[in-house]
Amino acid sequence: MIYFILKNHEYLNDVQTGIQIFYPNRHYYNCDEIKKDGITVVSTMAEGKCTAEIFENGIKTAEGTENFDADDKKAEKRSVRNSIYKMLAPKMKFYPEWGTITGVRPAKTAGELISAGLSEEETVKYFMEKHFTSEAKARLALEVSKAEESILAKNTDGDLSLYVGIPFCPTRCLYCSFTSYPLDRYSKLVDGYLDKLTEEIEYIAHLAEGRRFMTVYVGGGTPTSLDEIQLERLLKCIADNIDLSKTLEFTVEAGRPDTITEGKLAVMKKYGVERISINPQTMNQKTLDLIGRRHTVEDVKNIYCAARKIGFRDINMDLILGLPEETVEDVRHTMEEMKALAPDSMTVHTLAVKRASRLKEQFDSYTLAEAKIMEEMIEISSEYARKMGLAPYYMYRQKNMVGNFENVGYCRKGCEGIYNIEIMEERQTILAAGAGATSKVYNKEKNLLTRAFNVKGVEEYIARFDEMLERKSEAMKSEK
Ligand code: SF4
Numbered sequence: 001m002i003y004f005i006l007k008n009h010e011y012l013n014d015v016q017t018g019i020q021i022f023y024p025n026r027h028y029y030n031c032d033e034i035k036k037d038g039i040t041v042v043s044t045m046a047e048g049k050c051t052a053e054i055f056e057n058g059i060k061t062a063e064g065t066e067n068f069d070a071d072d073k074k075a076e077k078r079s080v081r082n083s084i085y086k087m088l089a090p091k092m093k094f095y096p097e098w099g100t101i102t103g104v105r106p107a108k109t110a111g112e113l114i115s116a117g118l119s120e121e122e123t124v125k126y127f128m129e130k131h132f133t134s135e136a137k138a139r140l141a142l143e144v145s146k147a148e149e150s151i152l153a154k155n156t157d158g159d160l161s162l163y164v165g166i167p168f169c170p171t172r173c174l175y176c177s178f179t180s181y182p183l184d185r186y187s188k189l190v191d192g193y194l195d196k197l198t199e200e201i202e203y204i205a206h207l208a209e210g211r212r213f214m215t216v217y218v219g220g221g222t223p224t225s226l227d228e229i230q231l232e233r234l235l236k237c238i239a240d241n242i243d244l245s246k247t248l249e250f251t252v253e254a255g256r257p258d259t260i261t262e263g264k265l266a267v268m269k270k271y272g273v274e275r276i277s278i279n280p281q282t283m284n285q286k287t288l289d290l291i292g293r294r295h296t297v298e299d300v301k302n303i304y305c306a307a308r309k310i311g312f313r314d315i316n317m318d319l320i321l322g323l324p325e326e327t328v329e330d331v332r333h334t335m336e337e338m339k340a341l342a343p344d345s346m347t348v349h350t351l352a353v354k355r356a357s358r359l360k361e362q363f364d365s366y367t368l369a370e371a372k373i374m375e376e377m378i379e380i381s382s383e384y385a386r387k388m389g390l391a392p393y394y395m396y397r398q399k400n401m402v403g404n405f406e407n408v409g410y411c412r413k414g415c416e417g418i419y420n421i422e423i424m425e426e427r428q429t430i431l432a433a434g435a436g437a438t439s440k441v442y443n444k445e446k447n448l449l450t451r452a453f454n455v456k457g458v459e460e461y462i463a464r465f466d467e468m469l470e471r472k473s474e475a476m477k478s479e480k
Contacts, residue, residue, distance in 0.1 A: 018084035099132030165434030179436035258295035279318035322351035345411035
């Protein structure tokens, strides 16, 4: 439990995230007085100066200050986190790699600085001096920003993307915060859901008539939790309604190895899916058991080999670092297994304890990796990625990530997940079908994004279906 007090300012979120960088996965409380027990952080703003103080069991043990120009609002806001950083980094002898950067898209920040006229070296310097980012991470942000730019350059006017969501999974993973319905209880809803989903895809195709769908992405949940007949029905609907001959990328996030069969792989191949994602998250059996996955490490290898045999030449694998009870050696083991399998791309996430997950409810009972250990795990994954001939091409961060780290997508040249970049950079209209899916309509001239949300619940989605279509159609008007 960490308490914090704000004096003369209201940057509550900055104080909390500043503390969170050093004390991840705690409960944080805004309060009025210094507590006799435990840790209290006090953040005080006076003219041109922000001071952070930490009290342990009521006794002050460290302080940090950051000055700012009183007319500079950005610097004023930055000073809140920077003062906490200056207090806690030397105290804990821990200098986090991203410094005080907690934003979701550091590569976007790098790109914006370049567009504003800064040179590459000035951009790196900006990260290092204003946010105490390490040179390695500043250069990572820059490298990813350049990779993303080369993909975004392929966008032509009128292009859009399609997202299709399947919110069903065999079981619910410990860390999951997505819209996901365990099939043992919800299998009866699947066919009715597909009725509406296919109708929504037809409607989207009609809304975007004559335009190119640059990417199509079927995600979830777990799309391969559909049986072969259901999966074929869905993919046939996409192929019948979207001109896939012009599409640059068609992905199905196959996801959990226990749901993928050779029959389903063949169906995907038949309808033009080129890119699939097989997501083991870890190659350690004890962790798979702990996080509620009902498959073995062998299952992952077998289905990966089957996909190669059927002819998939673009396979992504997702991993999570910092899973409960995992050590640095466990991560090294997972990466050795990845190296042996040699996927075309690999997305390495760091664990985020989300509000809606079972892990959030139970995290006091699990040992989660502390920030320094996580740094080591990330270093190992990045070394292995490079050894495997994979370079970073996209990156995003989430709140509540252990140690304030990043998720990085690595790939072989030419195997960049285009949809991943489009969704992250928000420079293209993405029309989304399914429960919990969000359409994002992009107006290039105004650089403005309008969102149309679908309801989350499957039953609600079926019942309020017409409303989803209306919302989408309304949002599309903001494109011009
Ligand atoms: S597979 Fe993904 S969506 Fe399904 S329960 Fe696990 S984390 Fe959630």
